[in-house]
Amino acid sequence: MRVLVLAALLLALHSPCALAACATSSEPWRGVLYDIDTKITLDEGPSAGSTYVPFADGAGVHMYADANLVAEQDDNDFSAHTAVHEYIHLLQQAMLAGEITNATVGPVALKATSTSAVRFKCINKCGVPAVFCEKSLAVLEALPDTMKLLDRTMYVIWYPHSEGGNEPCTDTDAKKVEIMEEVYGSTCANGEYVVPDIMRNENHLVAEGDAEYWALKLTDATNVFSVFDGAEYWEGKVRDGKEGCSIPGDAKFDVRSGSADHVDAVIAAYEDADAPRCADNPIGEIAYQFFLDWCEANAITCTQAEQFKVWTQAPLLGWCGAFEATYGKTWGEYVCAMEAADAYDVDTGCVAADVPCIACSGPRCPGATSADAAADAAADASAASARSGGAAVLAAVLAMVLAASTW
Ligand SMILES: [Zn+2]
Numbered sequence: 343m344r345v346l347v348l349a350a351l352l353l354a355l356h357s358p359c360a361l362a363a364c365a366t367s368s369e370p371w372r373g374v375l376y377d378i379d380t381k382i383t384l385d386e387g388p389s390a391g392s393t394y395v396p397f398a399d400g401a402g403v404h405m406y407a408d409a410n411l412v413a414e415q416d417d418n419d420f421s422a423h424t425a426v427h428e429y430i431h432l433l434q435q436a437m438l439a440g441e442i443t444n445a446t447v448g449p450v451a452l453k454a455t456s457t458s459a460v461r462f463k464c465i466n467k468c469g470v471p472a473v474f475c476e477k478s479l480a481v482l483e484a485l486p487d488t489m490k491l492l493d494r495t496m497y498v499i500w501y502p503h504s505e506g507g508n509e510p511c512t513d514t515d516a517k518k519v520e521i522m523e524e525v526y527g528s529t530c531a532n533g534e535y536v537v538p539d540i541m542r543n544e545n546h547l548v549a550e551g552d553a554e555y556w557a558l559k560l561t562d563a564t565n566v567f568s569v570f571d572g573a574e575y576w577e578g579k580v581r582d583g584k585e586g587c588s589i590p591g592d593a594k595f596d597v598r599s600g601s602a603d604h605v606d607a608v609i610a611a612y613e614d615a616d617a618p619r620c621a622d623n624p625i626g627e628i629a630y631q632f633f634l635d636w637c638e639a640n641a642i643t644c645t646q647a648e649q650f651k652v653w654t655q656a657p658l659l660g661w662c663g664a665f666e667a668t669y670g671k672t673w674g675e676y677v678c679a680m681e682a683a684d685a686y687d688v689d690t691g692c693v694a695a696d697v698p699c700i701a702c703s704g705p706r707c708p709g710a711t712s713a714d715a716a717a718d719a720a721a722d723a724s725a726a727s728a729r730s731g732g733a734a735v736l737a738a739v740l741a742m743v744l745a746a747s748t749w
C-alpha cells in the first residue's frame with residue numbers, strides 16, 4: 343500500500359498536469375500575456391484596457407494610477423469610473439461570445455473554479471497608491487445586481503502612470519507572469535479560444551459610448567464620491583468631443599455601420615484633414631449623446647438594460663436586427679436622424695435604408711451553416727496572419743480545427 347501511494351505521488355509530480363503552466367505559446371494565452379506586457383511596460387502609453395477570455399476562471403482590466411492625483415476632485419475619481427468602463431467592455435464581450443445570454447439574472451454566483459472567491463479584486467504589483475484600488479473596488483461592489491453578470495473574479499490590475507512623479511514598475515517580465523497566473527490560475531484552465539472572432543458582431547461606435555456614459559452614470563449612483571461629478575464629466579467630454587470633431591457641421595463625421603472599420607475610416611478622414619483630436623472614444627461619446635437625445639425625443643426606453651439586450655442579441659440577429667428588435671426603429675433611422683439634427687449637421691441627405699449594417703457573423707446567426715463558420719474562421723486566421731506574420735500558420739490550423747466544433 344505504501345509503495346503504491348509513493349508511485350502515485352511520483353506519477354503526479356512527473357505528469358504534465360502537475361507541472362503545467364499557462365500555454366503562452368498559443369492563443370488565447372499568448373494574447374493575454376502580450377496584453378499584460380504592453381500595459382505593464384506602457385508600450386502604448388497609459389491607456390486603460392480589458393482582457394477577456396471566454397469561459398476562463400478570471401478576467402482583468404488594466405488601469406493606470408497617477409500618484410500626483412490622490413485627492414478627490416470634481417474631475418478625479420481615482421480612475422474608478424474607468425474601471426467600470428472597462429468592466430462594461432468585458433460584459434459586452436461576454437455577451438458577444440454568448441457567455442452571458444440574459445442580462446436580468448444578476449448577481450450571478452461565482453463558479454467553483456473562479457481564481458478567487460470575491461467578485462472584484464485588485465492586483466497592485468507595482469506599488470501604486472492604495473486609494474486607487476480602494477475607490478475602484480468600492481464603486482464596483484456598489485454597482486447594481488444587474489451589472490454583476492460574470493461568474494468569475496474580475497481583477498482590477500494597476501500600473502503606474504507615465505507622468506512625472508510616478509515610480510516606474512520594475513522587474514516587469516516576472517510580474518507579468520505573476521499577474522497572468524493570479525487572474526487565470528497557474529495553469530490557465532478553462533479559457534477558450536473562440537472562432538470566428540466574437541468581435542465581428544461588435545458595434546465599435548456604441549461600445550465606447552455605452553461604456554463611458556453608463557460608467558459615469560453608475561459611478562454617480564453609487565455615492566462613493568462626494569465631490570466627483572460624473573454627469574458634469576460626461577457633459578464636458580461631449581462638449582470637447584464635438585469641438586474636436588467640428589460638430590455641428592462636419593461631413594467627415596460619417597459613422598455608417600458603426601463597425602471598427604467604419605469608425606477607423608472616420609478617424610482617418612479627420613487625420614487626413616489635420617484634425618487628429620477626433621478619435622475613437624470622442625466619436626462614440628458624441629454619437630451616444632445623440633442616441634440618448636433621440637430616444638427621449640421618440641419616447642424610446644434606452645436604459646442600460648436595453649443596451650445589454652442589444653449586445654446579447656447581436657450574435658443572434660446581427661447588430662441591426664438586435665437594435666431594431668430592442669428599440670423599434672432601425673440603425674439607419676438613428677444614424678440619419680443624427681446626421682440631419684441641427685446640433686450635428688453632418689449630412690441632411692442621409693437615407694436610412696442606405697446606411698450599412700454590420701453583417702451577422704457566427705453559427706447562431708439566421709441561416710448560418712458550419713461552412714460559413716469555417717470560412718469566417720479562415721478569414722480571421724488570414725487577417726491574423728497579415729498582422730503577426732510567423733505565428734499565423736499555427737493560428738490558421740487551429741482556427742480551422744476549432745471552426746469544426748461548436749461555438
Ligand atoms: Zn473603451
